[in-house]
Amino acid sequence: MGEYMSRSLISCGAVKCVIILFTAIGIVLFATESSWCDLDTLWTKCYGPNVSASASSVLQTGDSGYIMVGSTYFGGDNSDLYVVRSDANGDSLWTRTYGYSAFEGAQSISPTLDGKYIIVGNTYDTQGAGNNMWLVKMDVWGDTLWAKGYGSESAEYAFDGQQTLDGGFIMGGITSKPNDGYDWMLVKTDPNGNTTANWTYGGSGNDYLQSIDNASDGGYILAGNGWATLVKVDSIGAVIWSVDLSPNSVELYSVQQTSDGGYIAVGSKSLPGYRIKCYMLKTDSTGTIQWSRAYGPGAQYDWSIAYSVQQTTDGGFIFAGFSGGAYDVDSVYIVKTDNAGVEEWSGIYGRPYLDAVAKCVRQTTDGGYIVAGYVDGDAWLLKFGVSCCDVNMTPDTYPINIFPGGLFGLTGFIANPTPDPMITDVWVGVDYLNVFYQLYQFNNLGLNPSQFLSAHIVQHVPNYAPLGTYKYVAYCGDYQSNKCDSAFFNFTVVGGRIEGGYDAWTLEGGFDAGNTPNEYAVGSFPNPFNASTTITYALPTAGNVNLEVYNLAGQKVATLVNEYNEAGQHNVTWDAANYSSGIYFCKLSAGEKVFTERMTLLK
Incomplete structure (x- = not known):
């Protein structure tokens, strides 16, 4: 494995409704058509009584199982808060529903300091006050310890929340304005759910607070859209700094503090031609943007939105959401990046002709990932792992400073760390100014278990290449369906052009697809x-x-x-x-x- 490498493995298993997984990956100027993919096996499960259901959040439990929350629907638009506890294979151990007579549902679940769970959601006050924020504290068996609503004569909706560093709880969402529209709203409670403070923020239009996370200084990081996009407040709700990306058509849906004290957030960015792409940005602790990138699976997908992000154990990030447009349906879209936001692998997953959306993604203790969302009226979980091909590169010399028209050399490695034989593709390219340009690909490389191949490659740099720093990137996987692993190193184009130098991004050498296996x-x-x-x-x-x-x-x-x-x-x-x-x-x-x-x- 290289310094900036990751692997993925995603598949379909025994489910209530068998889900066929498909993948379509487009890389900027080299978008490919979608294709059915054959992916190694973990599992995906659908849940729900004889009515429709959806999942909004999932946690891994101490026994490697999972607890999922969302909503189950009945009687038209009426709904109950829905909880499913499963084993490590996604098989249901128990389910719970909580509700009164109208509209209840869950937005998030998180662990509490005393080993229980806190659920943030919404409940409808049938006495006329309208929708209220809702906190439900639950033990590990799904029994309610207490449940409390929060609201006024206005309508309030909670979208996220968790326990705070002082043992209380914080909820983030929106409250309706006297005339029209919504403001951001925070509600702070003590450990027993009693309100200790609430704060509102907003401008003259519609403002939506979508996500909140504890900050290490006792304050909170908020993400949404409207009057601001990313906001840092202290422990008493006072704004410390804010970032407004709404002029750039950016909306954020998930935010998390990162291990360096900064913040990572995802959402969407609208582009000309009624197109929308997933958007991710990284800031430092003061709100200064360190980098931002847009992501999308290919030209056939008109819109993509990221709903959930998490920093991974390798320092990179994974986000999940959906992409729509192809086949006139929405499909789950998952992207894994390195710590600079460079895509390592990604995939589209769903059922043909049926909508599928991911609302939450979390890394699991085995290094894999669990995704919660909904597909065709069912709540569902998708478990995938991180075992497939390995790709790595070692440049002949480093650092690499090269004139336009020059060349550099490297040794590439492709390996099969699995117990089964595999066939994989390898493709290479350059990333310049956050845009990937593919240069070459090696197709159908056969690898036995534990086998690896190496090849020396000479990369020509054309004399028209702009000056600046590039990333030289290699991917392995199925070129027509999914990226499985990646590696990269930097090189810098400097100085004047070499007279008589190379005039194209040509490549010498490479992997031999006809290598003879050394064993059956x-x-x-x-x-x-x-x-x-x-x-x-x-x-x-x-x-x-x-x-x-x-x-x-x-x-x-x-x-x-x-x-x-x-x-x-x-x-x-x-x-x-x-x-x-x-x-x-x-x-x-x-x-x-x-x-x-x-x-x-x-x-």
Whole structure:
């Protein structure tokens, strides 16, 4: 793994409603068409009684399970606050609903200092006061310890909140103005939920406070839109500084303090032509913007919004939300970046022709991630991990200062750290002024378990290259579907042009896609699968090959290969649309060698 590298692994497992995952990734000027992808397996689950439901927030529990909150709907627009506690595989252990007679729902859940949970949401006062903010304190079994509403004759809505450093609680949201529109509103309580203070902020228009986080100095960081975009207040609600990005058409939905004392926030940025992109910015502790970037999966997606962000253990960031426009539906959009906001990998996930949106993403203790949201009227969780190809690069010399028209050398590495054979793509390019320009790609590199390849590469820099600092970036994964890992180093173009130098971003050398495997191997992707799976097998020597599929009773159900094969990597697809769900075994016979792979068919 390189210094700025990350890996991802996302898949579909046994669910109440089987979700087929698809990915479409576009990289600035080189957007690709969407394609169905085969991704390694973890799981995704749908939840909800015989009515629609949605999830807004999720936490990992001490036993590696999860607790999710949201809303469940009944009787038209009526709803209850909805809680699901699951095990580590997403299987429900218990569910709870809380509500009165109208509209209740949860926006966030966070742990308390005494080992319980605090839920921030909303409740409707049927006596005529309208919507109120709502705090619900709950024990680990889902039993209510207390629940309190907060509001006035105006309508108040809470969007986020948590326990404060003094043991009380803070909620952020909006309150309606006397005439029209909304202001930002903070409500501070003691440990028993009794109000100790409330503060409002706003201008003349509509102002929405969407997210709040504790700051290490006892104050709070707020994010939203309207009169300001990012605001730091002290422990008594006084504004210390504010950043207004509304003139740049920026709205923020999630903010978190970072390990360096600064802040990371995500949301959206409107662009000409009615297009919207995800937006992320990083500030220092004083609100000075250190960097900002816009993100989107490709030209076929007209709008993308990020709803949740978290700093990851490697110092980078992950955010989740949705992208819409393609297939006339919304699809979950997830992006992992390094600590400078440079994209390491990303993906689009959902169900064909059905809306899917992510509202919360959190890193899990195993280094993977859990995402909560909704798909086609169901609350759902998506668990994905971080195990696929590894890519790394080592420049011949460093630092690299080069004249326009010159060149530099590097050694690239691509490895398979998994126990299964894989086929991966590698593509390289330069990032200049936060725009990625792809230069070259190496397709269909076959790797056995624990195998790695290396190649020496010479990169030419054209004589028209602008002066400045660039990032040289390498990605691995499926070029047509998802980025799995990345690495980069900086180089600087300086001085005058070299007469007779290179006139294009050409590249010499590279990985050989025809490398002969050094051992036998067999694997399948995806696994578990629905309808079809691709079986990959590696042969270090040529010979007769027999590839068969057996059911759990030991009966042969299919012969996929029975012929002479050359040495190398081979693929064959098994179409199991006419077979029943269950466990199957793929048996590879090559010479005197026999190998088996267990496969799970889910329908």
